[in-house]
Amino acid sequence: MQMTVVEAVDLALARALSEDDNVVVLGEDVGRNGGVFRATVGLRERFGPRRVIDTPLAENLIAGVAVGMATQGLRPVAEIQFIGFMYAALEHLVSHAARLRNRTRGRITCPLTLRMPFGGGIHAPEHHSESTEALLTHIPGLKVLAVSSPQTAYGLLLAAIRDPDPVIVLEPERLYRSLKAEVPDDGQALPIGQCLTWREGDDVTLVSWGAAVQDCLQAAELLAADNISAEVIDVASLRPLDMATIVESVRHTGRCVIVHEACRTGGFGGEIAAQLVELAFADLLTAPRRVTAPDVIVPYLKLEPHYLPGVADIVAAVSDIMESS
């Protein structure tokens, strides 16, 4: 069936709730209201208020309750309405969820899933358009996945829920309803720790995640008209990171452009660039290039188009490195 990203999330949640009685959905407005983006529509009606739980407006509480549930045999799927509101929840994620397995020598694990919309492009006010995924990828013990399409929304969310450890699933706001694709409700999870290659090419490797993957695909289409053949890799799993696929691709193309919506300094693109230089230095025809947002706070909607890296920026970066190498 053709569906949007938000419908695919809803479908995966319904699948997980019906497959495993220990799965519980919780968050602000996820029950009666169906979720701020309508990603949990119909779940409370179908599975009842004990399994689809409306919480107070308190991210600290949501994360703490989720950790508690996870340690006691449940599989909570918590929603933070926007990644910009996760900072109050970080204490529980970093100090407890991520390290319970280690702390208890494997006696207690923490199979919680935390869904968070992230990224800009929806003309929202402050706090609602951030891409601070690098705060999470820095933490040992957390897994971080990023959705780029309806298919990966379904497959990655199921993988997260079934994983025995805490997994963060980032969902790009601007893609929620702007794409449709065929998503069979077959219960098939995608593997965690594997890149996804959306387009194969020979001249340059475009590496991205989240909504930027779709920008890279559009850029690849434009570049093809210029006889530049771009491979488009969706990292999908930022941590654990599948460098093998990226290295193999860059061995082939010799060039790499990394695209992310997060601001530049300390962004996850820097980690990929560093590893590329360590692992594939001899195969690089030119230094890896980053296309990112600038190092400023995400602006309001009028300046947002100037802030977000777009298709034109990707095409320009690729053209530039093709000329110089």
Next chain:
Amino acid sequence: MSIFHLPDLGEGLADATVVRWHVQAGDDVRAEQLLVSVETDKAIVDIPSPQSGHVEALLAREGQVVPTHAPLVRFADQASVSTDAGSVVGHLPQQEARLSPQGFLIGRHRHTEARLQQTRARRESRAGVAGADVRFEGGEPLDPMRRAMAEHMARAHREIVPVTIHDEALIMLPDVRALMVLLVKALVAASRAEPSLNAWYDGDRQYRKLHDAVHVGIAVDTVHGLYVPVLHHAEQLSAEEMARRIDELKQMAQERRLTASQQAGATLTLSNFGSVAGRFATPLVMPPQVAILGTGHLCDVTTVAGDSRKQLPLSLTVDHRAVTGGEAARFLSVVMATLSAG
């Protein structure tokens, strides 16, 4: 006629102010076309049309505060149900694009031999190792037969670690046809004595498979190129059957009638290059096989004992990743003993 009501813009906002209409009464609109911008507590929200149709009337003025679920637009046509996009803030773009249906490949999809070869060629040309200096004007592309040979041999040369040992067997020989049968028998006997040469090896996984059956690949030189038909289950065949099957396979190779299955599954290879000329060689092992026996040009010799025999030069190459030098030598000694015993 149908009425479009101000949707719940999320989080149960009570109302919104109409900032600007983007359509007028009398307009024909498409589904998802921008209808009206309203202002909520937090932001301007653009509301798209829930349906295609004819706008009969706008039911609110610009600047007017409209309660959630109050009528906003009257359409002339039958309504379809509007999509509730949610979101307390911002505007979600609606289905601007569709994904390409082909989807994605998971993980290290490039790890196929063809792709790796392509990558290797690109890297070598980048490094200036190959490419420009071997290019020349004119010529023609290889036919499929020669292209397959080039690829197989390059792969064999790249992957295996070859060691070749040479020796000569003294044989009493009725005719050349009998020589092939004798050689196959010798390979079967040697495989029984030293099974590690009648084996396959996968270097990537470091897996070895020893075979009970002996499937002998027989290199056949033709005007079309090199073929290696396989004499399957040589260990079960009588000398007569062997001779007949070998003749058949050679004939089919000459006539280019070999099927794929007749050229697959060899566990050992035999190359009788000496029927033309040449005494010794360094034959190439074809992965996943680990051994190949080459036989050189026959010479007449007279032994000290005075009987007339022929001397058959032997060249045995093994893949030293999977076969030890001792195993290779023992294998060759059984081959020689079987040949000499006739």
